[in-house]
Amino acid sequence: MLTPVSTLRAVLLLALSLVASSLGASAGSEWPVYLGDKGASHFSTLNQITPANVPELKMAWQWSAGDARPDTSQIQCNPLMIGGVLYVTTAQMKLVALEAATGRELWHFTPAEANGVNRGLAYWAEGDDRRILYGNGQWLQAIDVRTGRLIESFGDHGRVDLAEGLGRDVHGLAIQANTPGVIFHDLIIMSMRVGEGPGPAAPGHIRAYNVRTGQMVWRFNTIPQPGEPGYETWPPEAYKTVGGVNAWAGMTVDEARGLVFCPIGSATFDFWGGARVGNNLYADCLLVLDAATGRRVWHYQFTHHDLWDRDPPAPPTLLTVRRDGHEIAAVAQVTKSGHVWLFNRETGEHLFPVEEIAVPSSDLAGEVASPTQPLPLKPAPFARQLFTAEEITNRTPEAHRAVLERFARLRAHTRFAPPSREGTIIFPGFDGGAEWGGAAADPDGILYVNANEMPWVLSMIDSGGATSLGQQVFLQNCTGCHGADRGGNKAASIPSLVDIKARLSREQIMEVITKGRAVMPSWSFLTVPQREAVVSYLLGEAPVSAPERSGEWKTFLPDADRPGFVPPPYTHTGYNRWLDPDGYPAIKPPWGTLNAIDLNTGEYLWRVPLGEYPELTARGIPPTGMENYGGPLVTAGGLVFIGASKDEMFRAFDRRTGRELWKVKLPAGGYASPATYEVAGRQYVVIACGGGKLGTKSGDTYLAFALPAK
Numbered sequence: 024m025l026t027p028v029s030t031l032r033a034v035l036l037l038a039l040s041l042v043a044s045s046l047g048a049s050a051g052s053e054w055p056v057y058l059g060d061k062g063a064s065h066f067s068t069l070n071q072i073t074p075a076n077v078p079e080l081k082m083a084w085q086w087s088a089g090d091a092r093p094d095t096s097q098i099q100c101n102p103l104m105i106g107g108v109l110y111v112t113t114a115q116m117k118l119v120a121l122e123a124a125t126g127r128e129l130w131h132f133t134p135a136e137a138n139g140v141n142r143g144l145a146y147w148a149e150g151d152d153r154r155i156l157y158g159n160g161q162w163l164q165a166i167d168v169r170t171g172r173l174i175e176s177f178g179d180h181g182r183v184d185l186a187e188g189l190g191r192d193v194h195g196l197a198i199q200a201n202t203p204g205v206i207f208h209d210l211i212i213m214s215m216r217v218g219e220g221p222g223p224a225a226p227g228h229i230r231a232y233n234v235r236t237g238q239m240v241w242r243f244n245t246i247p248q249p250g251e252p253g254y255e256t257w258p259p260e261a262y263k264t265v266g267g268v269n270a271w272a273g274m275t276v277d278e279a280r281g282l283v284f285c286p287i288g289s290a291t292f293d294f295w296g297g298a299r300v301g302n303n304l305y306a307d308c309l310l311v312l313d314a315a316t317g318r319r320v321w322h323y324q325f326t327h328h329d330l331w332d333r334d335p336p337a338p339p340t341l342l343t344v345r346r347d348g349h350e351i352a353a354v355a356q357v358t359k360s361g362h363v364w365l366f367n368r369e370t371g372e373h374l375f376p377v378e379e380i381a382v383p384s385s386d387l388a389g390e391v392a393s394p395t396q397p398l399p400l401k402p403a404p405f406a407r408q409l410f411t412a413e414e415i416t417n418r419t420p421e422a423h424r425a426v427l428e429r430f431a432r433l434r435a436h437t438r439f440a441p442p443s444r445e446g447t448i449i450f451p452g453f454d455g456g457a458e459w460g461g462a463a464a465d466p467d468g469i470l471y472v473n474a475n476e477m478p479w480v481l482s483m484i485d486s487g488g489a490t491s492l493g494q495q496v497f498l499q500n501c502t503g504c505h506g507a508d509r510g511g512n513k514a515a516s517i518p519s520l521v522d523i524k525a526r527l528s529r530e531q532i533m534e535v536i537t538k539g540r541a542v543m544p545s546w547s548f549l550t551v552p553q554r555e556a557v558v559s560y561l562l563g564e565a566p567v568s569a570p571e572r573s574g575e576w577k578t579f580l581p582d583a584d585r586p587g588f589v590p591p592p593y594t595h596t597g598y599n600r601w602l603d604p605d606g607y608p609a610i611k612p613p614w615g616t617l618n619a620i621d622l623n624t625g626e627y628l629w630r631v632p633l634g635e636y637p638e639l640t641a642r643g644i645p646p647t648g649m650e651n652y653g654g655p656l657v658t659a660g661g662l663v664f665i666g667a668s669k670d671e672m673f674r675a676f677d678r679r680t681g682r683e684l685w686k687v688k689l690p691a692g693g694y695a696s697p698a699t700y701e702v703a704g705r706q707y708v709v710i711a712c713g714g715g716k717l718g719t720k721s722g723d724t725y726l727a728f729a730l731p732a733k
Contacts, residue, residue: 051067051068051069051659051701052069052700052701052702053104053105053106053700053701054067054102054103054104054105054698054699054700055103055104055105055146056103056145056146056206057101057103057142057143057144057145057202057203057205057273058101058143058273058338058461058654058696059656059698061205061206061275061276061277061278061341062275062276062277062340062341062342062464063273063275063337063338063339063340063341063461064340064341064342064463064464064465064657065340065461065462065463065464065471065654065655065656065657065696066463066464066465066466066657066658066659067656067657067658067659067699067700068658068659069658069659069660069699069700069701069706070658070659070660070661071660071701071705071706071730072658072660072662072706072708072729072730073660073661073662074660074661074662074677074678074684076730077662077675077684077685078684078685079730079731080675080685080687080708080728080729080730081728081729081730081731082687082726082727082728083705083707083727083728083729084124084125084126084726084727085126085724085725085726085727086121086126086127086128086724086725087723087724087725088113088114088115088117088119088723088724089723090113090114090115090117090723091114091691091713091714091715091721091722091723092114092115092721093720093721094715094720094721095518095715095721096114096115096713096715096721096723097114097140097694097713097714097715097716097721098112098113098114098140098141098694098695098711098712098713098722098723099140099141099142099201099459099652099653099694099695099711099713100112100141100142100143100144100695100711100713101142101143101654101695101696101697101698101711102143102144102698102709102711102725103143103144103146103155103698104123104698104700104709105146107122107123107124107702108120108121108122108123108129108168109121109122109123109126109700109709109725110144110146110155110168111711111725112141112144112157113723114713114715114721114722114723115133115137116134116137116138116139116141116159117131117132117133117134117137118131118132118134118144118155118157118166118171119131119132120168120171121725123700123702123707124702124703124705124707126725126727129171130170130171131171132166132171132172132173134159134162134164136159136160136162136538137159137160138159138160138161138199138539138540138544138545139158139159139160139199139200139201139216139544140199140201141157141158141159141201142201142202142203142273142459142695143157143202143203143273144156144157144203145157145203145204145205145206145211146168146206147206147209147211147234149209152235153167153168153169154166154167154168154174154177154234155168156203156204156211156234157200157203158185158199158200158201158202158203158204158213158215159200160198160199160200160539160544160545161184161185161186161198161199161200161215162182162183162184162185162200163178163182163183163185163200163204163211163213163232163237164181164182165177165178165181165182165234165237166181176235176236177235177236177237178236178237179237182237183232183237185198185200185213185215185230186198186225188230188239188242189225189226189228190226190228190242190244190248191226191263193225193226194547194548195545195546195547195548195549196217196218196223196224196225196266196548197216197217197218197224197225197544197545197546198215198216198217198225198544199215199216199217199544200213200214200215200216201215201216201271202214202216202271202272202273202338202459203273204274205273205274205275205276205283206234206276207231207276207278207281207283207314207315208315209233209234209235210231210232210233210234210240210314210315211231211232211234212229212230212231212232212274212276212283212314213229213230213231213232214227214229214269214270214271214272214273214274214285215227215269215270215271216269216271217266217267217269217271218266218267218291218544219266219267219288219289219291219292219293219332219503220291220292220293220499220500220503220594221291221292221295221486221499221500221503221590221591221593221594222499222500222548222590223264223266223548223588224265224266224267224291225266226244226245226246226262226265226266226267226268226269227245227246227266227267227268227269227270227271227287227288228242228243228244228245228246228269229242229243229245229270229285229310229312229317230242230243231314231317241316241317242317243310243312243317243319244262245268245269245270245287245305245306245310246261246262246265246268246290246305246306247262247304247305248262249262252304252319253304253305255301256301256302256303256304257299257301257303257304258298258299258300258301261298261299264298264588264589265290265291265298265299266290266291267288267289267290267291267293267306268287268288268289268290268303268305268306269287269288270285270286270287270288270310271288271334272286272288272334272335272336272337272338272459272461273286273337273338273459274286274338275338275339275340275341275354276314277341277352277368278314280352280368280369281313281314281315282311282312282313282314282320282368282369283311283312283313283314284309284310284311284338284339284341284354285309285310285311285312286308286309286310286334286335286336286337286338286339286356287305287306287307287308287309287310287334287335288306288307288334288335289306289307289326289329289332289333289334290303290306290329292591292593293329293330293331293332294330294331294332294442294481294483294593294595295330295387295389295390295442295483295591295592295593296328296329296330296390296391296392297387297388297389297390297391297591297592298389298589298591299328300328300391301328302324302327302328302393303327303328303329304322304324305322305324306324306326306329306334307324307325307326307327307329307333307334307335308322308323308324308325309322309323309325309335309339309354309356309364309366310322311371320371321370321371322371323364323366323371324397325356325358325364325397326396327393327395327396327397328391328392328393330385330390330392330441330442331439331442331449331481332359332453333358333359333360334359335356335357335358335359336357336358336359336454336455336456336457336458336459336461337357337457337458337459337460337461337462337654338461339354339355339356340354340355340356340357340461340462340463340464340470341353341354341368341464342354342355342464342468342470342622343466343468344365344374344468344622344623345468345623346374346623351367351368351374352367352368352369353365353366353367353368353374353622354366354368355462355464355470355622357405357456357457357461357462357470357472358455358456358457359451359452359453359454359455359456359457359458360404360406360408360451360456361404361405361406361407361408361451361455361456361457361474362398362399362404362405362456363399363402363405363462363470363472363620363622364399365399365622373399374622375399375400375401375402375625376399376400376401377397377398377399377400378397378398378400379395379396379397379398380395380396380397380398380438381394381395382394382395382396382437382438382439383437383439383440383441384441385441385442385443386441386443387441387442387443387444387483387593388592389592390441392439392441396438396439398438401625402620402622402625402626402627403625403627404456405456405457405472405474405616405618405620405630406451406455406456406474406475406476406616407450407451407476407610408438408450408451409436409437409438409450410436410448410450410478410610411436412427412430414610414611415427415430415609415610415611416603416607416608416609416610416611417611418603418605418607418639418644419605421604422603422604422605422607425603425604426601426603426609429601429609430609432445432446433445433446433447433448433480434446434447434448436448436450442481442483442593442595443482443483444482444483444484445482446480446481446482447480447481447482448478448479448480448481448601449478449479449480449481450476450477450478450479450610451474451475451476451477452475452476452477452478452479452600453479453598454475454477454650454652455474455475456474456475457472457473457474458475458651458652459652459654460473460651460652460653460654460655460667460695460696461654461696462654462655463654463655463656463657463663464622464657465657465659465678467623468621468622468623469619469620469621469622469628469678470619470620470622471617471618471619471620471655471657471663471678472617472618472620472655473615473616473617473618473633473651473654473655473665473667474615474616474617474618475614475615475650475651476608476610476613476614476615476616476648477600477601477608477610477614477650478600478601478608478609478610479598479599479600479601480599480601481595481599482595482596482599483593483594483595483596484498484507484593484594484595484596485592485593486498486499486590486591486592486593486594487592490566491556491560491566492552492553492556492560492566493556493557493558493559493560493561493566494560494566496549496553496556496557496560497509497557497560497561498594499590499594500546500549500557501520501557502594502595502596502597503594503595503597503598504517504543504597504598505517505518505519505520505597506596506597506599507594507596507597508521508596509521509561512597512598512599520561523561523562524561524562524563529558529562532558532561532562533554533555533558536549536554536557536558537554607636607639612632612645612647612648613632613647613648614634614647614648614649614650615632615633615634615647615648615649615650615651615668615669616630616631616632616633616648617630617631617632617633617655617663617665617676617681618630619663619678619681628679628681629680629681630681631676631681631682631683632645632646632647632648633648633649633651633665633667633668633674634646634647634648634649634650634651634667634668634669634670634672635647635648635649635670636649636670637670648668649668649669649670650668650669650717651665651667651668651669652667652694652716652717653665653666653667653693653694653695653696653697654667654696655667655696656696656697656698656699656708657678658678658699660706661677661678661679662675662676662677662678662684663675663676663677663678664676664697664699664708664710665697666689666692666693666694666695666697666710666712667693667694668692669692669716669717669718669719671688671689671691671692671693671714671719672686672687672688672689672693673686673687673689673693673697673710673726673728674686687728689710689712689722689726690712690722690724690726691712691713691714691715691719691720691721691722691723691724692712692713692714692715692716692717692719692720692722693710693711693712694713694714694715694716694717695710695711695713697709697710698710705729705730705732706729706730707727707728707729708727708728708729709725709726709727709728710725710726711724711725712724712725712726
């Protein structure tokens with residue numbers, strides 16, 4: 024709603040924005056689409072800020088929402104700027120319109136049920152009808168940019184329930200529209216995040232909705248149904264029960280060719296596929312659809328029968344590359360494994376050679392791993408691929424010895440080593456290589472991508488070893504985030520549950536499980552007895568005995584109302600980074616990098632560490648880089664801007680050389696992709712400072728930087 028102090032100013036500014044938009048703003052002065060444009064290039068033609076003057080960059084304005092939750096909330100939003108108005112979301116999922124030149128609030132919209140994390144927004148306009156569409160939990164909402172209110176004619180009084188229209192009942196299962204849909208004419212094509220664990224999960228079918236009415240126009244079944252191509256790559260009944268296979272990372276549109284590029288995620292359960300034997304199309308694919316109809320045009324699968332959660336983590340990047348004097352419309356997809364796949368955008372032809380390699384088999388009961396996996400031969404990976412004994416940290420003798428002792432107990436690391444009881448090294452880690460921040464590209468065909476090089480350890484356990492019903496439900500549904508020891512994951516802002524009775528009452532715990540909170544989705548698919556049992560387990564109360572795995576046992580498990588779902592025999596102990604005893608990565612540096620790759624040739628132009636630990640630098644250790652989340656921004660002025668790093672810095676690098684030119688400490692980590700725009704001849708660079716990842720504090724601020732006003 025409009026705030027009293029800004030009502031008149033808001034009306035005048037929004038009226039001017041309508042006029043400016045109808046006349047056409049100057050090229051590159053706005054940031055009208057998530058990640059800059061529909062090709063997800065992260066590129067701006069603005070050039071006022073240059074390598075020569077970027078050291079003069081100062082904070083132009085600061086705006087705080089005041090709604091951060093200590094150490095648990097995040098802001099990952101890449102904002103939009105249209106007609107002098109900046110549109111942002113907050114830690115509690117509010118949508119806010121700010122005056123782009125000053126940060127003055129114009130209006131805000133508060134959703135009825137805040138849930139999840141939002142990474143961006145979609146904007147659509149026709150005549151005087153101008154709307155923002157954004158996700159909040161399982162809801163797609165349409166907001167009138169003139170009033171900040173829901174558009175009643177869209178869906179059900181302004182909202183569409185994304186749990187509807189998936190071909191089976193998924194109410195109560197985890198669904199979050201955390202990455203914005205893409206606009207194609209009068210359609211919004213939606214992606215969503217769904218469950219990935221051993222419990223029941225929703226399927227991730229791609230759907231297009233009429234942007235005016237909210238009516239579904241088409242659906243592409245990412246888990247093929249009988250008679251559809253790809254059905255033969257699954258067990259016959261899999262489409263009824265398997266979940267995932269979703270474009271959680273967002274999509275890219277080639278408007279001229281009428282194509283939507285969908286990076287499709289892994290199938291459930293992430294780490295055991297005995298219930299989905301086969302190559303599992305269209306999981307782990309770049310899937311290209313006719314944007315108007317949803318018809319498949321081409322696809323390519325990066326990982327067969329994924330057992331490592333190796334789904335593509337970011338929207339693919341559209342760019343032009345040059346070969347033998349000819350220009351080729353290309354699409355590049357970065358991956359968690361640290362590879363760049365480059366295709367002809369129209370045909371799906373590889374633009375660099377690819378090989379199919381033999382990989383190890385699995386010894387887990389019921390698992391049938393794919394015997395081969397594909398890898399591109401060029402460009403070289405932008406993250407190391409093997410964690411060998413030679414790569415063990417040598418930061419201190421004590422750290423080296425501790426890591427070596429554990430290394431000797433784990434399975435030897437090989438490419439595509441399958442999950443195991445002994446512990447399998449996942450490297451690059453579950454969050455990359457590349458992560459959801461994605462890559463940027465400039466008109467010269469250069470790709471800029473930041474990377475993580477953090478080893479993680481995946482350990483599988485028998486899910487039937489519980490001694491109580493509450494523990495059984497916990498193992499099936501909660502260990503992936505909170506760990507089998509209930510210790511949580513501070514780096515992912517997931518709290519420990521060991522001392523939960525000191526923080527929350529029984530009623531409060533039950534409410535969180537039922538409704539969700541922050542990044543935790545609702546687990547209302549659990550029956551009331553299951554929820555009560557797991558609460559008792561967490562509080563250390565007298566347990567309800569766990570039933571045997573025969574006869575009545577299914578009555579107590581998450582498939583009670585979902586016939587056909589059979590819980591897998593395994594779960595895992597959580598997503599565990601491998602750190603040395605002092606909390607640093609178990610591997611030698613670099614631990615995080617920023618890379619520039621010439622996709623015309625496949626060669627690297629430069630590679631530099633991203634982030635540093637001041638205490639290590641003070642001891643004479645060169646900057647190591649560090650874990651990072653959020654993507655880069657590239658400008659025609661010759662700069663790469665990026666936050667992302669755990670040290671909470673915002674940096675600018677020379678686009679040509681990779682030399683760091685400027686940095687500033689943010690009030691909280693900038694785990695979001697920045698944006699840039701121009702107002703009244705002045706270029707601004709803005710970033711969300713939401714923190715809340717990697718064990719850093721949470722924030723609720725947006726900062727904008729500009730050169731000093733003349």
